[in-house]
Amino acid sequence: MGRFDYTYGCAMAPVRQMQMSTISLDDIEDKYPIDFLSLDTQGSELEILKGAAASLANAAGVETEVSFRQIYDKSALFGEICAFLNYLGFEFIRFTNLTEDAPRTMPVPGRLNKMQSFGDALFLRVPNNSLLEGQKKKLIFAALAYGQIEYAAHCVKVLNLDCLEEKPATPFRAHRSGTATWSDFVDEFIHIVSKQKSAQLPRKLSEVTSSAESAARFDLPPASTRKIDLNPVKFLKRLFLMLPRKLQIAMIRVLYMPQFVRYFLGRPSELESLFQGVGRAEMAKELRISRFRRIFPLF
Structure with missing residues (x-):
């Protein structure tokens, strides 16, 4: 039963072994070209990917099940799969889902956070001009x-x-x-x-400050020679930052409420309309919320 005594132990102990013939994806590449590959084969994903190296040359992406611990005997873990797909010209984008479990038996009071054991990982082709x-x-x-x-x-x-x-x-x-x-x-x-000509986020450091200005922050004059800054705007800003965080948020919400109402009732962006028009209403909604939060980050 190894390191785990339930989920990956006795509950998944081998019952019997069977021999079966297989064929690689590269062997049928001409008949079935791959645009996008989705894999979930219980631990044999890396072997399948190695047998599809030529076929994947034209693929836009791969979504494959990955494991973070040895669930199946001699199965490849996420790091190995990621390294191989990187070698083929793909890059890891995100986990499309993650499964957590508690693989050990213990008294109820000892249960809290679970372990992330496996999930599905999305890889997309690194864009380059050699693509057709x-x-x-x-x-x-x-x-x-x-x-x-x-x-x-x-x-x-x-x-x-x-x-x-x-x-x-x-x-x-x-x-x-x-x-x-x-x-x-x-x-x-x-x-x-x-x-699109809207502001780019996040801003580049060079747009915010120069390297000389950044270094100058550490070159403070002696305390005895410093001048008191009586700029009222800076004084009010410092005073505002001394307020409790909740009070800061409340004040900003009141200040921006008219703009918030106009924005919320305004027309959707072209990108939002695009997704709305093809039936991806949820995506359009997420875009709108994201756009809103970048303009009004404290709402």
């Missing part, structure tokens, strides 16, 4: 399908797709008549992010 035109769009679509809008926008920039001159057919309008395709959706996304 069709691959570029599929990569952006895969990123958008998983809600990775920032990654998709990054791909648009890195792949030099932000040079589209003509506005494509608007898919969230065409969607109502059933004529839009996934490619139309990507074209519209590219058009929207290419013309």
